[in-house]
Every structure is written in C-alpha cells, then in structure tokens.
Amino acid sequence: MDLCFSILSNRRSSQSLIKELFKENMEATPNEIQKMDYRLLVDTNISYLRRKRYVVILDDVWTMDARSQINVAFPDDKCGSKIMLTTRQEDVAFSSSSSLRGIGSHVFHLEPLRDDETLTLFYKKAFWNIQERRCPRELEPLARRKVL
Template sequence: MDWLMDREPHQTVISIIGMGGSGKTTLAANTYNNDDVKKHFDCCAWITISQAYELEDVLRSLIKEFHDSRNETIPADLNSMNYRLLVKTLVNYLEKKRYLLVLDDVWDTNLLDEIKLLQNEEAWELFCKKAFINCTNGSCPLSAHIVSVPH
C-alpha cells in the first residue's frame, strides 16, 4: 500500500506473480478495497482479462469502471466508439486524475504495452494540446521548429 500511496506524481506498476491459487487476487483485492487506498485515488477500476481479450473491449470496460467508481454517467455512445475514440476518451478522462487500475488474470504481458494508452500519434496530440495551449485549436504553430531525438 505504501508503494501505491506515495505522494509523487508518477506511474507505478506493481506486478503480483505466482502459481494459481497462491492468493495473488486476494492480495490485490484486499489492497484495492482498502478505504485508505480508495481515498488516495480520484477513480479506480478492476478489470479481469480473459485469455482471448479484445483491446477495444478492455478499453470500454476501463471507461465504464472508472466512471462507475465516481458514480458518473457512462458515455452513451461507448459501444459504438472505435479504438481511436476509446483511447481519446480515456486519456481525456484520466488526464488530471490520480487513478488506480488493477488488471486481474493477465496471461499475456503484451497487454501492458498495448494499454499504455498513448501511441505516438496520441502522445503528440496531447503534447501539442499542453505545449501550445494559447494557439488556435491547441495545435503546433507552422513557425515552430521540431527536433526529433532518437530513443
């Protein structure tokens, strides 16, 4: 719980790994349901991942669970949203929030890479929105100089 509740604004990933029946889900549930932990976050979501998950369904579940945790109305068009709109909705929703997400029963660790939410295009869009807040539509002005730095 200390790892989850430190005051530093950063992403923390805690993996609980072990054999089936060893109490991984119980440990995570006891932490997730703790009142002190819940109070520390703006919203929370617990998602159980099937072995044959569809990423868009996972994103829909995340949006639904985060809204439910704050007793908010779920977007009416949630079921008709495509991947790009789901990501945009989720990123906009979580943008200024401290949130807790539990992914239970993950069989494929590639999900963690897929669910980081910001692909290159979405990351650039969010950067421009923040960096060029005073410009038209929050977009990069034509006179800006863009420098690409390799990883």
C-alpha cells in the first residue's frame, strides 16, 4: 500500500499539494514536475496510482472546491483505496461524505478540548524534555495567554 499524507489548508493550492505528494511518494519524481500545469499533474498522479492501493489523508480542508480539485487526482480502481479528510467546515464535511471514496456517510463531530485539556496537551508537547512535562511556574501566565 502506498501511503500519501499531506496537509491541505486554505493557504495552499491544489497544485502545490499534488506536487508535494509526488515528492513524498514516488520513487522517481518527474524532472519537469515544477513546470507541469494542474491538468498534467492530475493525469500523471492518476497514471502513477492506477491499480495501486493507497490512503490519502487531507487535513484542514476549508472549501468544497479545494476538496474537489484534490479528489479528481486519485483514481478509483476498486482496489480498496481510501480518502479521509478533516475540516472545520460543516458544508465541506457533508458534501464530502457523499462524494469521496472511503468516507461514505461517516461524518464525526469532535468537540473542542476544555481549557484544562488544552493546557495539558500544550505542556506535554512544549515541555516534553522537562521532567513530568510540566510548564515552569514562571511561564504559566504566558502559556495561558497564548494557548487559551
């Protein structure tokens, strides 16, 4: 199985995302990839993935248009490939649930973390090298202002 993982945000073009997928996953990236237009990139990606099984995770998709432009770049050869996306936009989630392979009608609503959970997660990530992964007391007010 080929695993493609990328982040799609409102600041990245579909074309740059497909180029990044090439660089991450192809054994030999075509030399002319930087000069390819969107249509040629899509066709090349489809040719590369044809009859392969893959998983694509699109994170932080903001618009239905961006989701559609990426979706066409992945062939559906009935090999069990999956496309999963995350979004904060309810319209994107519900439009995707019926049009993306592998998602079907599975839309999961996640609740935001509580303030104490947010700080705990931040401390674990930011202070991973400090014993007990705790924020130093002198930095707690700053951490609270920045994180909450």
